[in-house]
Amino acid sequence: MIDIHVDEDACNGCGLCVKDCPMHVYELQDSTAVPVKAGDCMGCLSCHEICPTQALEHRGVYPSRRHYIDLRVCEMLKRVI
Amino acid sequence: MKIAIEELAGCSGCTISVLDLHEQILSLIQQAEIVYSPVIMDVKEPPEGIDIAFVTGAVRNEENQERLKTIRKRSKKLVALGTCACYGGISGLSMLSNSVDIFRCVYQEVETGKAGNPLPQEVPSFLYRTFAVGDIAKVDYYITGCPPKEKYLQTILPALVKGDTVQLSKKSVCSECDRVMGSVDKWHLRRRHEGIPDREHCLLGQGYLCLGSVTFGRCGAACPHHNIPCQGCNGPSLDILREPCRDIFNMMIRRIADLTGIPQKSLEKEMYDVAHVMYPYTIGSLIMEDKEISHIRDLIKEGSSQ
Numbered sequence: 001m002i003d004i005h006v007d008e009d010a011c012n013g014c015g016l017c018v019k020d021c022p023m024h025v026y027e028l029q030d031s032t033a034v035p036v037k038a039g040d041c042m043g044c045l046s047c048h049e050i051c052p053t054q055a056l057e058h059r060g061v062y063p064s065r066r067h068y069i070d071l072r073v074c075e076m077l078k079r080v081i
Numbered sequence: 082m083k084i085a086i087e088e089l090a091g092c093s094g095c096t097i098s099v100l101d102l103h104e105q106i107l108s109l110i111q112q113a114e115i116v117y118s119p120v121i122m123d124v125k126e127p128p129e130g131i132d133i134a135f136v137t138g139a140v141r142n143e144e145n146q147e148r149l150k151t152i153r154k155r156s157k158k159l160v161a162l163g164t165c166a167c168y169g170g171i172s173g174l175s176m177l178s179n180s181v182d183i184f185r186c187v188y189q190e191v192e193t194g195k196a197g198n199p200l201p202q203e204v205p206s207f208l209y210r211t212f213a214v215g216d217i218a219k220v221d222y223y224i225t226g227c228p229p230k231e232k233y234l235q236t237i238l239p240a241l242v243k244g245d246t247v248q249l250s251k252k253s254v255c256s257e258c259d260r261v262m263g264s265v266d267k268w269h270l271r272r273r274h275e276g277i278p279d280r281e282h283c284l285l286g287q288g289y290l291c292l293g294s295v296t297f298g299r300c301g302a303a304c305p306h307h308n309i310p311c312q313g314c315n316g317p318s319l320d321i322l323r324e325p326c327r328d329i330f331n332m333m334i335r336r337i338a339d340l341t342g343i344p345q346k347s348l349e350k351e352m353y354d355v356a357h358v359m360y361p362y363t364i365g366s367l368i369m370e371d372k373e374i375s376h377i378r379d380l381i382k383e384g385s386s387q
Contacts, residue, residue, distance in 0.1 A: 007252075007256070009256075010252055010255075010256035012255055012256075012258060012260060012261055012262060012283065013261045013262050014262035014283060014286070014340070015262060016336065016339055016340060019339055019340075020339060031261050031262075048320075049320075049324075049327070050335070050336065050339055052253060052255040052285075052293065052294030052336060053252060053253055053255040053256035053258075053294070054252040054253055054256060054318070054320060055252075055256060070325060070368075070371070072215075072368055073322060073323060073325075073368060076215060076220075076223060076322065076368060077319065077322060077323055079220060079221060079222050079223050080222075080223045080225070080251065080297075080319065080322075081222050081223065081224050081237055081241075081247065081249070
């Protein structure tokens with residue numbers, strides 16, 4: 001089961017996740033994204049990519065191993081305070 | 082505990098932001114002695130045995146490179162302080178022209194210069210490109226921001242000195258912005274001087290190229306708060322940095338396309354002055370340039386061949 005968590009303070013109600021989700025998981029309620037059909041989520045994480053505020057968190061989704069990693073980027077990511 | 086602040090190609094604003102700790106700096110210097118900082122004290126060379134060295138500014142000329150090497154050797158931990166040190170910052174924009182043109186402009190062509198003024202011969206020469214500090218030296222921590230805001234430095238600096246870790250938000254500028262998305266029915270691209278933006282609604286939704294969604298936060302969305310579109314001065318958001326297929330330019334285009342329904346190709350054609358609008362603070366970063374989809378390489382090539 002995928003648990004979708006929306007950071008309501010961060011979300012600015014742009015509605016991009018509502019438009020972008022192939023399974024129509026989200027709805028806008030009072031200018032905040034609400035995952036009304038979280039059970040339909042197939043874990044593509046397309047909403048993560050489009051969300052301008054990085055307000056979304058999916059628990060229970062494990063993206064497949066990447067084909068490409070840049071070690072310098074990984075090193076830098078670890079060290080950003 | 083000895084700390085040092087080194088200046089490379091930058092404006093010294095990051096050092097001033099350390100001074101902006103105000104009275105809190107007194108408790109900081111009780112725990113750590115500032116042994117070297119060309120902006121705030123008169124010591125010419127960094128001493129040996131520095132515990133934490135903060136480096137501000139990018140590496141643009143041979144002197145910067147030497148100074149960086151020296152301070153790296155003499156310090157246990159090196160912290161890249163500010164966007165220039167982390168991503169090259171605006172010094173990187175100098176790659177859009179060559180050194181002869183830059184000197185000619187600065188010494189002869191500006192209002193205060195004269196046509197016959199001699200060009201400097203004995204200044205350190207430019208490297209072939211701008212580097213972020215992390216591109217040529219091992220960096221232990223990165224603190225972005227142009228300059229890093231004192232509100233966060235108040236948390237970060239005492240923790241660094243004590244050796245503690247801090248948990249701060251690592252989201253984008255949009256997550257700190259109080260605007261809401263308005264109607265995007267008649268969306269068209271607007272330059273900054275066109276009209277006065279509506280204070281309630283998203284600037285990108287109004288047609289202004291606000292980089293908030295692709296920019297690391299920590300500024301409290303100060304510019305959008307004052308009706309000015311974000312220029313990206315905190316460097317790229319961490320999802321842009323992390324993912325190889327995401328870049329500032331392509332994610333801006335994708336978001337506008339998804340928001341408005343305008344095809345990506347026609348939006349790309351509409352974009353103007355991409356170097357100054359999209360990459361003013363990241364053009365000097367090798368890490369950002371090395372992304373396959375980055376436009377930085379082409380921009381530098383175009384700019385320096387003119």
